[in-house]
Amino acid sequence: MTKKQIFINSLYHENAVWRQILGICSALAVTNQLMNSLVMGLGVVFTLAFSCFTISLLRNYIPARIRMMVQVLIIASYVIIVDLFLKAFLPDISKALGPYVGLIITNCIIMGRAEAFAMKNTPLNSAIDGIGAGLGYAFVLLIIAFFRELFGFGTFFGFQILGQWWTKWSIMVMAPSAFFMLALLMWFVYNVQLKNKKD
């Protein structure tokens, strides 16, 4: 596979959220506002790219029996960097995201890509794969967050678009809507991909 194919594949065809059902936790939790989702998405892209790169560099030295532990430690170090960065430069968003920044560690997407791709491929390809998977994840977050913020607050990145006439759907801000939105998105993507296959 060429580098471009790797990228497209992990971004769209094998998208972590809708194809492999990984990393759902944070995809649901932070998506009531676009800004939070954007920051979270970028944090995951950063962590994925660098942890896949590092794990792939070390892949011949990591003993098979404790590889999970080593992978988790590598991922955790990058997550700490993200966390400290957010605390220093974006304290408001860091507070809003709360424990979910730390929970990037247990985001199954990262472990999944490390295990499935980075352990078998060269560092550069692994980093590209990581960026693809991370962007795919961020993309899903932004789609869900767009609808939840629009209907829930009537805003787009904090700017009021829907006027006073709009009755805010408070359900969109609460937990259940996240489940419904993600299910609808999966359904939609399934049908689009099915149609593409038929053509």
Add this chain to the structure above:
Amino acid sequence: MELNVFILFMAAIFTSNILLTNFLGMCSYLSVSRQIESSLGLGFAVFFVMTCTTALNYFVYYFVLVPLDIVYLQYIIFIIVIAAFVQLTEMVIERLSPVLYYSLGIFLPLITVNCAILGVSLFMVIRNYSFIQSVAFGAGSGIGWLLAILALAGIRQKVNDTFVPAGLRGAGLSLIITGIMALGFIGFSGIAVIQ
């Protein structure tokens, strides 16, 4: 923050259910909920590990990390504590009760990467719980998780035979069921809400 321990315990089960309102532990929740037996096994394992690791992490955080001023290492330390505890439990169960090991053992490795476990420890730190509160919160969250996965497994067994659009089979349908469950749990929110 002074919160009655019992109220905190009940709130962790119902109003602020770790899965239905905080979305933690979704991965294993979606993949293991095909049968009631296996979800019961995983649920109990999560409950046990969550209660114990929250207590352990409380001591590690307030008696090691805070005095040494290395709080920023909390993620690494917490995950090591959880992984070590899971490994230890696995070995102990294997020695003491092979029957329990065969029904519970296969779920233990899954638990290390269950974000609900790490999430409870992080919530404990962010919300400044005391030791008793942390244990109550950990146990309550574990029971809440068990309740949610059991309910989903039960519903999924019933829904299995019905017609479902192809795109929604599997995860999609589970998410919709979970959404409706979460709506139902909002009805409990009169008890107490913990932030």
